[in-house]
Amino acid sequence: MELIGIFEYLYEQLVATGIPQVWVDLISLVVSAVIIFGILALIALFLVWWERKLSADFQQRMGPMLTGWHGLLQTIADAIKLIQKEDITPTKVDRPVFYWAPIICFVAAFAVYVTVPFGKGLIVSDLNIGILYIVAITTFTIISLLMAGWGSNNKYALLGGMRSAAQVVSYEVPMIVAILSVVLFAGSLSMVDIVESQALIYQWYIFRMPFGPIAFVIYIIAATAETNRTPFDLPEAEQELVAGFNIEYSGMKFAMFFLAEFINMFTVSAIGATLFLGGWQGPFLPSWAWFLIKTFGLVFVFMWFRWTYPRLRVDQLMEFSWKFLLPLAFANLILAGWMKYSGWFNW
Amino acid sequence: MTEGLRTEEFQVNMGPHHPSTHGVCRFILTMDGEVIVRAEPVIGYLHRSLEKICENRTYAQCIPVMDRFEYCTSMSCNEVFSLAVEKMAGIEVPEYAEYLRVIMLELNRIASHMIWYGTTALDLGAITPFLYSFREREDILDMFEMTCGQRLTYNYIRIGGVSRDIPPEFIPKCKEFLATVDHKIDDYERMLTENPIFMVRNKDVGNLSPELAIAYGVSGPSLRASGVKYDLRRDDPYSIYDRFKFDIPICHNGDCYDRYVIRIKEMRESAKIVRQAIEQIVDVEPNTGKMVKANFKPAKGEVYSRIENSRGEMGVYVQSTGDTKKPLRVKMRGGSFNQLQVMPELVKGVKIADVVAIMASLDIILPEVDR
Amino acid sequence: MTFEELTTYLTEKFGDKLELLETGKFEPFFLIKKENLVEICEAVKTDDKLLMDFLCNIGAVDTGEKFEIVYNLASIKKHIRFDLKLVMEYKGAEVDSVMSVWIGANWFEREIWELYGININNHPNLKRFLLPDEWDQGHPMLKNWDAPDFKRMPEVE
Numbered sequence: 001m002e003l004i005g006i007f008e009y010l011y012e013q014l015v016a017t018g019i020p021q022v023w024v025d026l027i028s029l030v031v032s033a034v035i036i037f038g039i040l041a042l043i044a045l046f047l048v049w050w051e052r053k054l055s056a057d058f059q060q061r062m063g064p065m066l067t068g069w070h071g072l073l074q075t076i077a078d079a080i081k082l083i084q085k086e087d088i089t090p091t092k093v094d095r096p097v098f099y100w101a102p103i104i105c106f107v108a109a110f111a112v113y114v115t116v117p118f119g120k121g122l123i124v125s126d127l128n129i130g131i132l133y134i135v136a137i138t139t140f141t142i143i144s145l146l147m148a149g150w151g152s153n154n155k156y157a158l159l160g161g162m163r164s165a166a167q168v169v170s171y172e173v174p175m176i177v178a179i180l181s182v183v184l185f186a187g188s189l190s191m192v193d194i195v196e197s198q199a200l201i202y203q204w205y206i207f208r209m210p211f212g213p214i215a216f217v218i219y220i221i222a223a224t225a226e227t228n229r230t231p232f233d234l235p236e237a238e239q240e241l242v243a244g245f246n247i248e249y250s251g252m253k254f255a256m257f258f259l260a261e262f263i264n265m266f267t268v269s270a271i272g273a274t275l276f277l278g279g280w281q282g283p284f285l286p287s288w289a290w291f292l293i294k295t296f297g298l299v300f301v302f303m304w305f306r307w308t309y310p311r312l313r314v315d316q317l318m319e320f321s322w323k324f325l326l327p328l329a330f331a332n333l334i335l336a337g338w339m340k341y342s343g344w345f346n347w
Numbered sequence: 348m349t350e351g352l353r354t355e356e357f358q359v360n361m362g363p364h365h366p367s368t369h370g371v372c373r374f375i376l377t378m379d380g381e382v383i384v385r386a387e388p389v390i391g392y393l394h395r396s397l398e399k400i401c402e403n404r405t406y407a408q409c410i411p412v413m414d415r416f417e418y419c420t421s422m423s424c425n426e427v428f429s430l431a432v433e434k435m436a437g438i439e440v441p442e443y444a445e446y447l448r449v450i451m452l453e454l455n456r457i458a459s460h461m462i463w464y465g466t467t468a469l470d471l472g473a474i475t476p477f478l479y480s481f482r483e484r485e486d487i488l489d490m491f492e493m494t495c496g497q498r499l500t501y502n503y504i505r506i507g508g509v510s511r512d513i514p515p516e517f518i519p520k521c522k523e524f525l526a527t528v529d530h531k532i533d534d535y536e537r538m539l540t541e542n543p544i545f546m547v548r549n550k551d552v553g554n555l556s557p558e559l560a561i562a563y564g565v566s567g568p569s570l571r572a573s574g575v576k577y578d579l580r581r582d583d584p585y586s587i588y589d590r591f592k593f594d595i596p597i598c599h600n601g602d603c604y605d606r607y608v609i610r611i612k613e614m615r616e617s618a619k620i621v622r623q624a625i626e627q628i629v630d631v632e633p634n635t636g637k638m639v640k641a642n643f644k645p646a647k648g649e650v651y652s653r654i655e656n657s658r659g660e661m662g663v664y665v666q667s668t669g670d671t672k673k674p675l676r677v678k679m680r681g682g683s684f685n686q687l688q689v690m691p692e693l694v695k696g697v698k699i700a701d702v703v704a705i706m707a708s709l710d711i712i713l714p715e716v717d718r
Numbered sequence: 719m720t721f722e723e724l725t726t727y728l729t730e731k732f733g734d735k736l737e738l739l740e741t742g743k744f745e746p747f748f749l750i751k752k753e754n755l756v757e758i759c760e761a762v763k764t765d766d767k768l769l770m771d772f773l774c775n776i777g778a779v780d781t782g783e784k785f786e787i788v789y790n791l792a793s794i795k796k797h798i799r800f801d802l803k804l805v806m807e808y809k810g811a812e813v814d815s816v817m818s819v820w821i822g823a824n825w826f827e828r829e830i831w832e833l834y835g836i837n838i839n840n841h842p843n844l845k846r847f848l849l850p851d852e853w854d855q856g857h858p859m860l861k862n863w864d865a866p867d868f869k870r871m872p873e874v875e
Binding site: 055058059060061155156159230231233234307308309310311312313314315316 | 547701
């Protein structure tokens, strides 16, 4: 069942009412924004629950069990609790910066989804620079983390903010280079074009030997660092920095950071699925189902990392990025370019 | 030019309520960016004045106080005080009670190393190993609970013997535990030992030379990791440790990784000792010893007794005047006290994340430091 | 080295600077004078037959009449253990630091300074240690010191 049919039907009904085209576009945009926001909020809540359940499985525990079926409503209960909490603003903080940081983080996390194709035709706007837009928007997260670190007027928060800025900037580069090698093959920056260029399973970029798997691994590593998850969770290293950049936040502002983190994880998984695993392409099931299966598969990998690995130290993290990952990514890009030029494996 | 670019040093208070200071220890860290220039441990947040409390109690009443001295290995605390008083009063402990003591001490050592394993992994950011090791520790605590009813402060080893015999279901449960513990430790090792991230975080971090270690009085596994083969169970034998065959693992680099390897190996060696003790105890006539009464009064004298605890040498100095029922002085000495003392030397010039790794690898817990 | 060998060796080596205490029947306790403390410590640490390189513990005792300080020493290579003891009057109690011999004596001596009020000469870092920074109620380990709300244990018959 392709969901796009429903949306097309609704759109036609809207046009048939005879209101001006500007209003039609506006209404359809607002509706799709609300739908995506709702779905993502649900996904974020689900991911929080899933992470807790998965960690419980890895650790031979039960995890949340009491609220709802197998604790399914636990995150909702938590969210309600966080909304009810007093929103504490410490006296010595830089107020505007402190106030805006979680909002920017939250908005940036959602703004990415303008160009993420959830299924065949299920995309808000197929920008011709789709992937560039995504890369640019995700960088906003750093600004918010820096703002949170600086605005909190707390040394641990500052260290956390600085660490995250350094980390995200360093890992952005190999990640973009890895993405570039895919873009090079697809010949387009549009997300839809990239997905359509991998219609058959052997055309998925992860199976394009030999550059594909390397680019995929680089992307996964860099994405883990981008989303500040173990083994690269230094900005919020509990054992060193207590809580890192969000140490002074409470109530809903904390919840915004928290949810944005899970949204970001979903984002990088969605982009990974789109770029390397053929996006919505797949037999039998509807396209949006394939997209979700692949994305959640990648999310599972990220969670798996988190509950298995210890954490790197900050200088080792930088070294790994600049001395190993980046040269590898560039070499891989050259390899991809040569493959494209010579026409080898160019199916 | 570099002088002009000099950045300002700043101070970070790590603790007293910090997730990874293993209790309530505070470090005043003078930092240049993320690099530590100076570190000063500030202790005393957990000071309960146990030594003063002991001076106000009779010898038998001191044992529960000793439990609180180092609550991860309460059995050792009981043992070290009992040894001191037994030596002073010339009390003979029956063989059966000695076997029970060894079994309990070694199980407690394994349990303590399991806490160490879990918290070390936790301090390095890996959460899962913590729950794995606590799962096995639970088995040990169950055994303790069925023996003496307590799970943390046992009050089991008393002056003159042990408080009660083990229940009949103890031996089968213990055998079952010993049959699986090696595989469980293999599991632990699979998670961390060869893990590249774990290795890069621990190798060549916090190198402690044998000279420095001895000068600072560092003892136990931390000393053996530096290449000094010194284990009180063999070198200054107490109880009946000379009857058991076990190895003393030793490493040579003295870094955090070696301290990790030593403790993992020690868990296996302790299991070996318990296995032998369980085999031998069936031939011994059950006699848990005659515990001294609360009004017991040893002769005038003074003794410093020491045993090998999981955190190094645990000692207690007891002085008796001979005419009161209360000790004149009880001075406790824990391994962590000296290990924490050497910390400022080890953390100079490392990153803040390494402070956590080093502290975890030295296995410092604060009740033992503050007493 | 057995008990007797050790005692004869030490008394021969140091002569009247050192005296075996009668309380040391369980393990050798030697009484020394505080003027000789650092000298003797240095000597036992460097002596080839003793090599007392490991300082187990330093404990102060308030006997109700005098102060005592006990040094528990051990040798890692030779597996010897014995103890040194100082006795001093309350008034003007002071002792030289043995940090020049075993650097690990640092915290032990700080503790003695703080809890007993015995002054440690040549100690680089005599600061508040176990007690709160603003502590002004004297030295709690002294026998004549009791906490204001302290309740004694009932006597055992």
